[in-house]
Amino acid sequence: GEDVEQSLFLSVREGDSSVINCTYTDSSSTYLYWYKQEPGAGLQLLTYIFSNMDMKQDQRLTVLLNKKDKHLSLRIADTQTGDSAIYFCAESRRYSSASKIIFGSGTRLSIRP
Amino acid sequence: GAVVSQHPSWVICKSGTSVKIECRSLDFQATTMFWYRQFPKQSLMLMATSNEGSKATYEQGVEKDKFLINHASLTLSTLTVTSAHPEDSSFYICSARLPGIGERNTEAFFGQGTRLTVV
Numbered sequence: 708g709e710d711v712e713q714s715l716f717l718s719v720r721e722g723d724s725s726v727i728n729c730t731y732t733d734s735s736s737t738y739l740y741w742y743k744q745e746p747g748a749g750l751q752l753l754t755y756i757f758s759n760m761d762m763k764q765d766q767r768l769t770v771l772l773n774k775k776d777k778h779l780s781l782r783i784a785d786t787q788t789g790d791s792a793i794y795f796c797a798e799s800r801r802y803s804s805a806s807k808i809i810f811g812s813g814t815r816l817s818i819r820p
Numbered sequence: 821g822a823v824v825s826q827h828p829s830w831v832i833c834k835s836g837t838s839v840k841i842e843c844r845s846l847d848f849q850a851t852t853m854f855w856y857r858q859f860p861k862q863s864l865m866l867m868a869t870s871n872e873g874s875k876a877t878y879e880q881g882v883e884k885d886k887f888l889i890n891h892a893s894l895t896l897s898t899l900t901v902t903s904a905h906p907e908d909s910s911f912y913i914c915s916a917r918l919p920g921i922g923e924r925n926t927e928a929f930f931g932q933g934t935r936l937t938v939v
Contacts, residue, residue, distance in 0.1 A: 747935075748933070750864075806917075808928050810866075812863045
């Protein structure tokens with residue numbers, strides 16, 4: 708199975724909060740990321756969190772990290788239609804002298820009026 | 821933030837031909853770049869790590885003779901899909917990280933992707 712797991716779909720009403728969840732398996736991961744991908748486009752880094760942090764807030768985005776359970780979540784407050792996209796959770800794994808970023812399957816967020 | 825440019829954005833080629841995709845870091849030097857492949861409605865799969873001045877490191881299951889990677893300079897890595905077949909049709913994305921350690925090295929910057937269609 709996937710090393711980084713996410714639910715595939717999430718539908719929320721405009722103005723509500725969206726919470727996207729992710730679980731990972733590598734306890735040695737140093738950084739965990741949330742990326743956004745709009746249709747046909749590349750990836751946009753939304754935010755990241757260092758593994759010794761529990762929470763990080765950046766405007767409408769809140770990241771929560773439970774290292775014990777290897778669970779990461781992204782909360783988007785006041786969700787807007789422009790937030791419709793695929794959101795990827797990713798972890799940075801160190802291999803010898805380099806670090807690789809491994810992605811989850813992505814969660815497709817759709818906004819309903 | 822730092823910019824990574826990928827070219828071309830899309831390409832259509834005939835089966836059996838080779839296609840080269842370029843990835844450039846425009847305002848920083850990248851000793852390491854990464855190549856990903858994304859199938860429709862799926863996640864990004866890491867194909868290989870491109871190391872400047874040395875051989876690329878391929879992930880398990882990725883054919884190195886099929887996907888040739890060259891990282892000849894600190895700002896350019898190329899991926900060549902050799903003898904392309906329809907099953908190679910995909911979205912290919914490169915990324916590069918700022919050199920350094922710790923906080924400075926956290927963010928990976930991604931190119932806009934190349935959509936390859938083999939007919």
